[in-house]
Amino acid sequence: MNVILLLIISSILNFTIPATTITGTVTDENAIPLPGVNVLVEGTKTATQTNLEGKYSIKVEKGDKLVFSYVGYETTVIKVGNKKEINVSLVPDNAELEEIVVMGFNERASKSIRIRGVSSLPPQQESYKEINENIFKSVNTAPLSTFSIDVDKASYSNVRRRINNGQNIPEDAVKIEEMINYFNYGYPQPTGEHPFEIHTKLAATPWNKDTKLVKIALQGKTVPLDDVPASNLVFLLDVSGSMNAPNKLPLLKSAFKLLTGQLRERDKVAVVVYAGAAGVVLPATKGDNKNAIFEALDKLEAGGSTAGGAGIEMAYKIAQENFIKGGNNRVILATDGDFNVGASSDRAMEDLIEEKRESGVFLTALGFGMGNYQDSKLETLAQKGNGNHAYIDTMQEAKRVLGTEFGGTIYTIAKDVKIQVEFNPAKVQAYRLIGYENRLLNDEDFNDDKKDAGELGSGHTVTALYEIIPTGVKSKFLKDIDDLKYTEKKNQRNSDELLTVKFRYQEPQGSKSRLLTRVVEDRTEAMDPDFKFASAVALFGMHLRNSEFTNNAPVDLVTRLAEEGRGNDPEGYRAEFIRLVSTSLVGEDPASE
CATH class of the missing domain: 3.40.50.410 (von Willebrand factor, type A domain)
Structure with a gap:
């Protein structure tokens, strides 16, 4: 009898509560999924993070407590009990955040933005190449704009990291073209002999009624x-x-x-x-x-x-x-x-x-x-x-x-890809390339096959935006330039051509470039969702850079454009962008009004 009793006691002492799996979704106060939230079983080293859709999965035992923590939000502790699914909505922790006011580039601007930051982070010794923002250039004196493509996306994920950590963002860390090109757009795949397809559009600029926005995009062929x-x-x-x-x-x-x-x-x-x-x-x-x-x-x-x-x-x-x-x-x-x-x-x-x-x-x-x-x-x-x-x-x-994006990361389908745009002075007074400051080329470099330029990988997309000032429009961004004495003006008064864009590229193992040309006519269209989203990202980058060219557009215009351009977002990257905007650009500085 004593032996049986001892066996029963021993089995009770050695009994282990079976582990179970808890799943759920973590969102912010606006029900937008939060990626990268730390989920920890209290008192243990068992932990995980939410994915891009805010979802998580973690093994627990009955009686455990889950701790949900994220920079800028109150830590939430929930007892598991008999639950199989635990969804959490985190609440902003304004008490632990300091607001770092970033004044506008233009001292006369009436608005500024606030970026949330955490003062307890260690000093940063990060290094970024200086960026001198592109200004509006006169078509009469500089009718050509030449640059190398840029498929890099490092700037966006780096900016995202700093926002999620509550850090201030150095202006030179913000490369607007890399932020725009981080996202996938619904450009059709190429069907011809070339490894990429060209797409262009013209629309009204969301942040400036006096200008227009030109989109020039490349869609690289996806190689299985x-x-x-x-x-x-x-x-x-x-x-x-x-x-x-x-x-x-x-x-x-x-x-x-x-x-x-x-x-x-x-x-x-x-x-x-x-x-x-x-x-x-x-x-x-x-x-x-x-x-x-x-x-x-x-x-x-x-x-x-x-x-x-x-x-x-x-x-x-x-x-x-x-x-x-x-x-x-x-x-x-x-x-x-x-x-x-x-x-x-x-x-x-x-x-x-x-x-x-x-x-x-x-x-x-x-x-x-x-x-x-x-x-x-x-x-x-x-x-x-x-x-x-x-x-x-x-x-x-x-x-x-x-x-x-493994294929695009390791496999190049075209190298030394260059773009050159010629503007028609009968239609355009001035233009400004948004971003690509570190990718600008001399006009003479376009036809020089020895001049290095950017590489296009399998499935990669490239999007470039020009803000243009139409002929006859008065703008505060136009600077006076004396008329040229010797240059003959060949304005195409009877032409609907707004600009001509030329592309050069080489085969990955080649050394001689091929040329493509596309004409963009002066026909303004309504923005489709992709165009709206790209313009939202551009405006967000301009705000982060304290650019004068935001034209004092309100911060909430970024969110509005992004929401209208969210479209089909199966992986949640656009939703994540909207969350980043809402947590980093808090609003206007009342003291500056």
């Missing part, structure tokens, strides 16, 4: 992954001491495992790391040998200084040794950009990468982390290395860059 040529990839990974943070090396490892999961038997991968020195941790290995690649990634630890130049030298050497003729040869660099040993200045890195691109090896630069993120160096590497640049702040962004 099975049709992508064999890839020769070199992962060049920063394992220096500055990468020793949860949102750096651990996130990097997870991101590259995601990339590895999509590789095929005919692909090859080598792994090079650098800290105080550079070294090979995995020689070229077939893409289907995923265990070997995973093991190499798992062994990585952070420590030491940052010999970025030596790492680049070694990565390109291995890429050239394993070069696949007619294949996809690429170095994928992942770092916070904090080079501090060897070639480290932007100019030195630019010279090094320009030399290496002649090998036919392309470059992708992925930025990680915060605090010492060197955006200027990564932008330089991507621009000069025939490549692209992305900033990965969360695993959700890693899934987008290296998962959903």
Whole structure:
């Protein structure tokens, strides 16, 4: 009897309450899903984050409590009980937020914006290339506008990270073209011989009744992954001491495992790391040998200084040794950009990468982390290395860059893509290219096939917006310029042509460009949802940059345009943008009125 009693007591003591899975959605006070909310089982290390749709899933035991925390919102604690689904609406915590007032660029402006910030964050030593905002240019003196395409999207995810962390946003961190191009638009796929389709539209400018907005867009052909040529990839990974943070090396490892999961038997991968020195941790290995690649990634630890130049030298050497003729040869660099040993200045890195691109090896630069993120160096590497640049702040962004958009990230369908626009002075007095300040080219560069420009990846889209002042319209943004004495004016008085836009591009392995031309007529249309959304993102960027060209448009115009342009948003990126706007641009500064 005593033995039976002991067995019963023992079984009770060893009984474990079975774990169950709780799912749910976390939203803000406006019922908009919140991505990146921390969900923690109180008193344990069990945690997760909400995805882009605000959804989460976590294993709990009966009696556990879930803690929901997010910057700028009150922490919420909920006891699980017998629930299987727990949906939470977080409430803004205004008491813990300080408002950093950002005055308008124009001192005479009657309105400004407020950006929420957290004063307890560590000092930032991040580096951004200076941006001098484009102004309106007279068509009579500068009828041509020439620039390189930009498919990079790093600025938007970086701005999003700073907003979510409650940090102020440096003006030079805001690259409006990268913010616009972060989003997918419903442009039709190309059907002709060229690897991209051209789309243009003209509409009234939402923030200025005296101007019009021209949209020029490219839709790159989406190449199915099975049709992508064999890839020769070199992962060049920063394992220096500055990468020793949860949102750096651990996130990097997870991101590259995601990339590895999509590789095929005919692909090859080598792994090079650098800290105080550079070294090979995995020689070229077939893409289907995923265990070997995973093991190499798992062994990585952070420590030491940052010999970025030596790492680049070694990565390109291995890429050239394993070069696949007619294949996809690429170095994928992942770092916070904090080079501090060897070639480290932007100019030195630019010279090094320009030399290496002649090998036919392309470059992708992925930025990680915060605090010492060197955006200027990564932008330089991507621009000069025939490549692209992305900033990965969360695993959700890693899934987008290296998962959903994997083909565009690693496979180029057209290189050195340039755009040149000629405006008809009979129709346009002045124009302003919104963004692309770091991508401007000399007019003479357009026909020079040796002049480097941007690369277009599989499925990539490029959208450029021009704000124009029609002929005969008076505007405060027009500056007086003396009439030219020797220039003959050939105004096409009887023409409906507003502008002519020309495109040049080269095949990925080619050296001679091909030319396309498209005429845009002076026919204003109503904005479709995509055009409205792109203009909302542009205006948001202008507000963040304290631009005088917002024309004192109210902040809520950004939200209104974005809501009207939200359209079909299956992945929730546009909804996330609307939330970012509502949490960062609080409104007008009463003191300035």
